[in-house]
Amino acid sequence: MTDQTKNQNIMTEKTNASPRSLDDYYEQASANDLTSIASSYWILLIALGFANSGDAAEITNMNFVLSNEEFAETILLGDFKQKGALLAACIFGGMLLGGLLVRHKTQFHLFSVYLF
Amino acid sequence: MGRRPTLLLGLGLNSAAGLLSALVPGFYSLCFLRFLAGLGVGAILSSLVTLATESSPPSKRGRNVAFVGCFFTFGTVYVALLALWFYGGNPTEKVISWRIFVALCALPSFLGTVMVYIYVPESARFLALQHRHAEATKIANHIGYAMGFRGQELEESEIQYHHSSYRPYHTTRNPAISFTVLKQITSIAMASISKLYTPEILPKTLTLQVVWMTLSFGAGLSTWINVVLKKMQVSNLYYNALYYSLASIPGNLAAAYFMDRMGRKTLMAFGMLGASMSLLYFSKVASDFMNTEIPNNDTNASIATLCACIFHAFVVIAWGTVNVITSESFPTEVRSTGLGVCAASARMIAMFVQYVNGALVDQPDVLLRISSIAMLIGALFSMTLRDTSFKPLKDEISFMNGNGKDYRNLDHREDDYDELIKNGNIEMKDDTNVDFV
Numbered sequence: 333m334t335d336q337t338k339n340q341n342i343m344t345e346k347t348n349a350s351p352r353s354l355d356d357y358y359e360q361a362s363a364n365d366l367t368s369i370a371s372s373y374w375i376l377l378i379a380l381g382f383a384n385s386g387d388a389a390e391i392t393n394m395n396f397v398l399s400n401e402e403f404a405e406t407i408l409l410g411d412f413k414q415k416g417a418l419l420a421a422c423i424f425g426g427m428l429l430g431g432l433l434v435r436h437k438t439q440f441h442l443f444s445v446y447l448f
Numbered sequence: 449m450g451r452r453p454t455l456l457l458g459l460g461l462n463s464a465a466g467l468l469s470a471l472v473p474g475f476y477s478l479c480f481l482r483f484l485a486g487l488g489v490g491a492i493l494s495s496l497v498t499l500a501t502e503s504s505p506p507s508k509r510g511r512n513v514a515f516v517g518c519f520f521t522f523g524t525v526y527v528a529l530l531a532l533w534f535y536g537g538n539p540t541e542k543v544i545s546w547r548i549f550v551a552l553c554a555l556p557s558f559l560g561t562v563m564v565y566i567y568v569p570e571s572a573r574f575l576a577l578q579h580r581h582a583e584a585t586k587i588a589n590h591i592g593y594a595m596g597f598r599g600q601e602l603e604e605s606e607i608q609y610h611h612s613s614y615r616p617y618h619t620t621r622n623p624a625i626s627f628t629v630l631k632q633i634t635s636i637a638m639a640s641i642s643k644l645y646t647p648e649i650l651p652k653t654l655t656l657q658v659v660w661m662t663l664s665f666g667a668g669l670s671t672w673i674n675v676v677l678k679k680m681q682v683s684n685l686y687y688n689a690l691y692y693s694l695a696s697i698p699g700n701l702a703a704a705y706f707m708d709r710m711g712r713k714t715l716m717a718f719g720m721l722g723a724s725m726s727l728l729y730f731s732k733v734a735s736d737f738m739n740t741e742i743p744n745n746d747t748n749a750s751i752a753t754l755c756a757c758i759f760h761a762f763v764v765i766a767w768g769t770v771n772v773i774t775s776e777s778f779p780t781e782v783r784s785t786g787l788g789v790c791a792a793s794a795r796m797i798a799m800f801v802q803y804v805n806g807a808l809v810d811q812p813d814v815l816l817r818i819s820s821i822a823m824l825i826g827a828l829f830s831m832t833l834r835d836t837s838f839k840p841l842k843d844e845i846s847f848m849n850g851n852g853k854d855y856r857n858l859d860h861r862e863d864d865y866d867e868l869i870k871n872g873n874i875e876m877k878d879d880t881n882v883d884f885v
Contacts, residue, residue, distance in 0.1 A: 351605065355506050357602045358504065358591065359507060362508060375567045377512055380499065380516045380519075385526065387520075387557070389554070389557065390465075390557065392527050392693070395670065395671050395672070395689070396528075399678050413807045415475055417805065421800075422486060426484060427490040428486075428799070429486075431494055431795070432788070
């Protein structure tokens with residue numbers, strides 16, 4: 333008897349209903365989602381939202397830093413061609429590598445096992 | 449490594465890099481910290497969508513992922529408001545250091561780290577795939593309770609029933625690092641990538657890559673838009689930067705509204721063409737300003753800002769559409785790899801274009817014209833894509849019919865594909881395997 337049929341038998345005896353998958357359960361649980369708009373589930377989504385706004389802030393702040401006079405004079409020494417470009421490029425290099433390292437659903441996920 | 453630790457690691461890297469940027473002694477240490485911040489962003493973008501998707505019921509996945517996605521605009525507007533507050537009324541820009549500005553830009557990441565740590569559990573699906581059934585059950589019930597559900601709780605045996613036959617996602621947690629294993633992994637990766645370049649889907653892959661790269665080339669202007677506007681002596685720079693950030697809101701709304709109504713292909717071309725045209729006009733305004741050598745007037749400045757805002761709205765439409773059209777264009781077996789390869793090409797161009805922009809920043813009219821041409825090329829290439837609206841998703845690159853006949857030579861024709869589904873030769877599978885690099 334396979335694991336699956338064994339489990340199916342356990343389920344049938346116990347609840348007399350087909351076992352719910354995670355998706356089924358979430359679907360069932362969220363049936364009254366709109367009525368409970370203040371539910372703490374939204375805090376989970378808002379927390380993920382803040383995580384998203386964090387990377388937006390990191391990506392866009394260079395736009396303001398590059399145009400800042402003090403920064404251009406003291407850090408870039410007026411060199412936009414080499415230094416400004418390198419600085420602006422760095423975050424995209426990091427994004428490229430960071431993205432490749434943690435792609436769970438592709439073959440690359442194995443790399444993350446080695447590197448973290 | 450789970451989705452939640454990856455997300456927390458990315459957020460932690462982002463916050464730390466942001467805060468430390470305020471203390472850097474010189475240029476190269478700042479570059480290193482920006483690279484670390486980029487690593488963090490890459491980790492966040494990859495795990496965030498997966499976590500939001502896997503913690504949502506199937507019928508509300510789109511809504512929830514879009515809700516989380518909206519906060520991207522919140523982040524850009526926060527930065528623009530911060531800059532306006534610090535520098536808006538201060539023409540010399542030297543009263544409050546850029547260092548304090550950079551440190552405060554890390555605040556959303558820091559807040560995100562704390563909130564995710566407190567409120568976001570690991571994905572139950574990820575734990576189930578790792579055969580950690582008890583933990584998965586506990587988390588699923590926690591989420592169900594948070595949704596307001598007070599009915600019969602999910603039981604461990606239910607998760608076991610659905611997941612016991614799966615191979616654990618990571619077969620081992622601390623594998624020995626060996627050259628042979630790394631070589632094997634690389635060859636698996638290369639085999640998957642090389643599938644994208646088989647004759648059946650080669651034209652599609654190359655076209656999408658060109659679209660991603662040209663879009664990334666044009667959108668690279670975003671990092672330099674303030675410098676460009678400053679070169680054109682636009683007054684109220686920080687108000688204009690705020691309008692520029694806010695322009696992503698109509699862009700997002702338009703993308704959501706027109707995605708199904710207009711179709712992906714048309715919307716993609718529309719977005720890139722609109723961005724190209726607004727940049728072309730922007731370059732004309734810049735050219736007039738550069739050639740006349742008279743101080744810029746308010747009308748010119750307003751037109752320049754308006755062009756920049758329209759450009760941004762169209763770029764947002766194009767980014768939104770390119771993700772959808774790419775994930776729908778590739779069959780399931782190479783969808784994630786396809787998206788990854790396209791996004792990786794775009795990142796490489798994003799790095800390269802910074803040098804183009806940096807070199808041309810003293811000639812804003814030329815810079816804007818080149819970006820406009822890149823967007824135009826992207827628009828033309830997107831016209832050659834096949835529209836994927838209301839089309840079923842493909843699962844495999846080639847299909848066999850009931851008699852074992854290979855449909856390889858026909859499968860690139862959507863009509864044949866529709867015919868195969870109708871005859872029951874192939875089945876549609878539910879697919880949630882969509883994420884970004």
